[in-house]
Amino acid sequence: MKAAAAAGRQAQRSGHRHQRQYSSEQFIFDVDYSRMLRSAQRGLAGEFPLSSEPLTPTVSSRPSSQMMSRGDFSPEVSPGILDLHSYDTELLSDIRASGLYDSPSSLGHTIDPEFDDFEPNYYGNDQVRKAGLLPEDDLRKSFDVDKEKLSSVAKIKVVVRKRPLNKKERAKREEDIITIEHSTSSLTVHETKLKVDLTEYVEKHEFVFDAVLDEDVSNDELYSETVEPIVPTIFQRTKATCFAYGQTGSGKTYTMQPLPLRASQHILRLMHHAYKNQGFQLFVSFFEIYGGKVFDLLSDRRKLCMREDGKQQVCIVGLHEFRVSSVDNIKEHIEKGNAIRTTGTTGANEESSRSHAVLQLAIKKLQDGNESKPARVIGKLSFIDLAGSERGADTTDNDKQTRIEGAEINKSLLALKECIRALDSDQTHIPFRGSKLTEVLRDSFMGNSRTVMISCISPSSGSCEHTLNTLRYADRVKSLSKGGNLKKEISAPSNLRESTTASIDSVSPNLFPPENRGMEYNIETHNFGWTEQIQKAASSHFNADNVSIGREDVGLASSYSNHSSKNRGSIRTEHEFFDAAYDNRSWRKAESYSSTGFNEKTMRATAQIKKRDAIDVHNSFLNSDDDLNILLKEEEDLVIAHRRHIVETLDNVKEEMKLLEELEKPGNQLDTYISRLDALLSRKAAGIGHLQTRLVHIQRLLSFGRA
Numbered sequence: 275m276k277a278a279a280a281a282g283r284q285a286q287r288s289g290h291r292h293q294r295q296y297s298s299e300q301f302i303f304d305v306d307y308s309r310m311l312r313s314a315q316r317g318l319a320g321e322f323p324l325s326s327e328p329l330t331p332t333v334s335s336r337p338s339s340q341m342m343s344r345g346d347f348s349p350e351v352s353p354g355i356l357d358l359h360s361y362d363t364e365l366l367s368d369i370r371a372s373g374l375y376d377s378p379s380s381l382g383h384t385i386d387p388e389f390d391d392f393e394p395n396y397y398g399n400d401q402v403r404k405a406g407l408l409p410e411d412d413l414r415k416s417f418d419v420d421k422e423k424l425s426s427v428a429k430i431k432v433v434v435r436k437r438p439l440n441k442k443e444r445a446k447r448e449e450d451i452i453t454i455e456h457s458t459s460s461l462t463v464h465e466t467k468l469k470v471d472l473t474e475y476v477e478k479h480e481f482v483f484d485a486v487l488d489e490d491v492s493n494d495e496l497y498s499e500t501v502e503p504i505v506p507t508i509f510q511r512t513k514a515t516c517f518a519y520g521q522t523g524s525g526k527t528y529t530m531q532p533l534p535l536r537a538s539q540h541i542l543r544l545m546h547h548a549y550k551n552q553g554f555q556l557f558v559s560f561f562e563i564y565g566g567k568v569f570d571l572l573s574d575r576r577k578l579c580m581r582e583d584g585k586q587q588v589c590i591v592g593l594h595e596f597r598v599s600s601v602d603n604i605k606e607h608i609e610k611g612n613a614i615r616t617t618g619t620t621g622a623n624e625e626s627s628r629s630h631a632v633l634q635l636a637i638k639k640l641q642d643g644n645e646s647k648p649a650r651v652i653g654k655l656s657f658i659d660l661a662g663s664e665r666g667a668d669t670t671d672n673d674k675q676t677r678i679e680g681a682e683i684n685k686s687l688l689a690l691k692e693c694i695r696a697l698d699s700d701q702t703h704i705p706f707r708g709s710k711l712t713e714v715l716r717d718s719f720m721g722n723s724r725t726v727m728i729s730c731i732s733p734s735s736g737s738c739e740h741t742l743n744t745l746r747y748a749d750r751v752k753s754l755s756k757g758g759n760l761k762k763e764i765s766a767p768s769n770l771r772e773s774t775t776a777s778i779d780s781v782s783p784n785l786f787p788p789e790n791r792g793m794e795y796n797i798e799t800h801n802f803g804w805t806e807q808i809q810k811a812a813s814s815h816f817n818a819d820n821v822s823i824g825r826e827d828v829g830l831a832s833s834y835s836n837h838s839s840k841n842r843g844s845i846r847t848e849h850e851f852f853d854a855a856y857d858n859r860s861w862r863k864a865e866s867y868s869s870t871g872f873n874e875k876t877m878r879a880t881a882q883i884k885k886r887d888a889i890d891v892h893n894s895f896l897n898s899d900d901d902l903n904i905l906l907k908e909e910e911d912l913v914i915a916h917r918r919h920i921v922e923t924l925d926n927v928k929e930e931m932k933l934l935e936e937l938e939k940p941g942n943q944l945d946t947y948i949s950r951l952d953a954l955l956s957r958k959a960a961g962i963g964h965l966q967t968r969l970v971h972i973q974r975l976l977s978f979g980r981a
C-alpha cells in the first residue's frame with residue numbers, strides 16, 4: 275500500500291488536486307472473505323500458477339523496465355484500445371458452470387428477451403466435451419437452470435445506503451431525520467417545514483426501494499446485497515455496472531472502494547472452480563473522468579481519448595488493461611489507482627472525489643485455448659464512483675478551482691439525468707453524448723445489461739434537501755426497470771408510498787425509541803400505491819386546521835427541458851434543474867398542515883421555506899366556495915402578520931443604522947455588536963421567509979381565481 279501511495283505521489287503533477295489517502299480499513303476482510311480468498315488462492319495454486327503468463331499481446335506506452343520498476347504489477351496490458359461495448363465477440367455456448375447461482379439472491383424477477391434468442395450450441399463445442407466437464411444432457415439441463423437464474427437477476431436494482439452522522443453534524447447538533455423499515459425496504463425522510471402561518475411541522479416522505487441499508491450495515495453485507503448477484507452474469511455475455519450516486523460526503527467512495535476487490539475475489543473463485551479450465555482471464559482497468567477529460571489511473575494518469583467507432587461503440591484509446599490472477603495483484607492495482615485519483619476539499623467533505631472514477635473488470639476468454647491469439651471480451655463489470663453533487667448555494671465557500679470542478683461535475687450529472695429522463699419517457703433519442711460520463715454509462719442502461727445503483731445519503735437534518743433529491747433521483751432510476759424502454763419486472767407500486775405530516779412538537783425521529791417510531795410515523799404503512807392517498811387528499815377540506823393539497827402530474831417536463839438546455843453549462847446545479855423537472859412531473863404527494871400563530875422557533879426557521887412551495891400552488895385543487903372562504907380568511911391573517919413584519923422591518927432598519935453609528939464610535943463592544951447583528955439577521959431572514967409565504971398564498975389565490 276505504501277508503494278501505491280508513493281506511486282501516487284510520484285504521479286501527482288502540478289495543478290492536480292491532492293491524492294486520496296487510501297484507507298486500509300476498506301480492505302479488511304471478514305471471515306467469509308478470508309475463506310473465499312484462501313480458497314481462491316488454493317485454486318490458483320492448483321490450477322493457475324500465481325505468476326502471470328503473457329497471454330495477451332503486450333503493447334505498452336512506456337518501456338517495460340519502467341513499468342517493472344514501479345512494483346510487481348502484471349506487465350500485460352491490453353492492445354491499447356478498450357472497447358466498452360464489445361460483447362459480440364464471443365458466443366458463450368461453450369461456457370458452462372455448475373452451482374453458479376447458489377448464493378441467495380433477493381432480487382426481483384426480470385426476463386430479458388435478449389437471452390431468448392441466445393441458444394447454446396453445446397454439441398459443437400469440442401472444448402467442453404474434451405474437458406469432460408459435464409455429460410451433454412446434464413449440460414443442457416444445467417444451462418437451462420443458469421439461464422433461468424440469470425434472467426431472475428433484476429435489470430436495474432436500486433439500493434439506498436444511509437451513513438452515520440459524522441462528527442461535524444453531531445457537533446452542530448443536527449438530527450438524524452431518516453428512519454428505515456427493513457421489512458418493507460422503505461425509508462422515511464422527516465423534513466421540517468413551515469406552515470403558511472410560519473409554525474413548524476414535519477413532512478414525511480416515504481420511499482420504497484429494492485433494498486435500504488442503514489448505518490450499521492457492513493461493506494460485506496452491502497456487497498452481498500448489490501454486486502454479488504450480478505457477478506455470475508458477466509460470464510454470460512452481460513455488461514454489469516454498479517454505480518454510487520449522492521451528495522458530496524454521503525459515503526460514495528466509502529461504499530464503492532471495497533466492492534471491486536470483493537468482486538474480483540468472487541470472479542476468481544468462479545474462474546477457478548465453476549469455470550475452471552475454460553480459458554477465462556480477468557483484466558482490470560481504472561480511469562477517471564475529470565473536467566470532461568479521461569485519465570488512466572493505472573498509467574500515471576495519462577490523458578486518454580474516447581472515441582466512437584463506426585458502430586457507435588465507445589472506445590477508450592490507449593487505456594491500459596492489466597491481467598490479474600490473484601487477489602493481491604488486483605488489490606495493488608486498485609490501491610495504485612485510488613492513490614492518484616483527483617480529490618479535493620469541499621464544504622461537506624475534506625477528501626472529496628472531484629472526478630468520476632471507473633474501474634472495470636473484464637472477463638476474457640482465449641480463442642480455442644490458443645494463447646497466441648488475443649483473448650476476447652466475454653463480459654464486463656464496471657464500478658463507477660461518481661463525483662459528489664453539490665448545490666450552487668453550498669459552493670460559495672469553495673475556492674475557484676473547486677467551483678469550476680463543481681460546475682463540471684454538475685454538468686455531467688445533469689447529462690446523466692437527462693439520459694435517465696429520456697429513457698424514462700421512452701424517447702427514441704437518448705442523449706448519451708451529453709458528457710463523457712454518459713458515454714461511458716451508455717452500457718449500463720442499454721442492451722443486455724445489469725445495473726446496480728447505490729444511492730448514498732447523509733442522515734442529517736442539514737442535508738435534507740440533498741437527501742430528497744438523491745432519493746427522488748433513485749426513485750426515477752428505479753422506475754426505469756418497470757418502464758417500456760428497459761422493460762420487464764414487477765407490477766410493484768410507485769416507490770414513493772406517501773407523504774404525511776405531524777406537528778414539530780410531536781415529531782422528531784430521535785425522540786422516539788425505535789420500536790415506537792414505526793407506530794408514530796407510518797400512519798399507513800400498509801398503504802402502498804397512490805390511489806387511496808390521492809383520494810384522501812382530494813376529499814380533504816382545506817381548512818384552518820387541516821389543509822390537504824394533492825398534486826397531480828401537470829406535464830411540465832417540456833418546460834424543464836427548454837429551461838435546462840438554456841442553462842446548461844452554467845454554475846446552476848443539477849439539483850436545481852432536477853428539482854424543477856421532478857417537481858413538475860408525476861411527483862404525487864399529499865401535504866397536510868395546520869395553522870396557528872407565530873412563535874420564536876418558527877421565526878428562526880422561516881428562512882427554510884422552499885421555493886418549491888411556489889410550484890405547489892399551481893397544482894393544488896381548490897374548488898369549492900368553502901375553500902375560497904378559508905383561503906380569504908387565511909389571507910387576512912397573513913396580511914395582518916405582514917403589516918407587523920413591515921413595522922418590524924422598519925425597526926430593523928433603524929436599529930441597523932444605530933448599530934453602524936455605534937460601530938464607528940471608539941471603544942465599541944464588538945461582541946455586543948455581532949450578537950445584535952446576528953439577531954437582526956435572523957429577524958430579516960424570518961421577514962424574507964414571510965414574504966415568500968405571502969407570495970405563495972397570493973399565487974394560490976390567483977390560481978383559485980383561474981380555476
Ligand SMILES: Nc1ncnc2c1ncn2[C@@H]1O[C@H](COP(=O)(O)OP(=O)(O)OP(=O)(O)O)[C@@H](O)[C@H]1O
Pocket residue numbers: 436437438440489520521522523524525526527528529620623625626627628660661662663730
Ligand atoms: N457507511 C459509513 N459508515 C461509516 N463512515 C462512513 C460511511 N459512509 C461514509 N463514511 C465516512 O464519511 C466520510 C465521507 O465519505 P466519502 O468520502 O465516501 O463520501 P463521498 O460521497 O465519496 O464524497 P465525495 O463525493 O465528496 O467524494 C468519510 O470519512 C467516510 O469514511
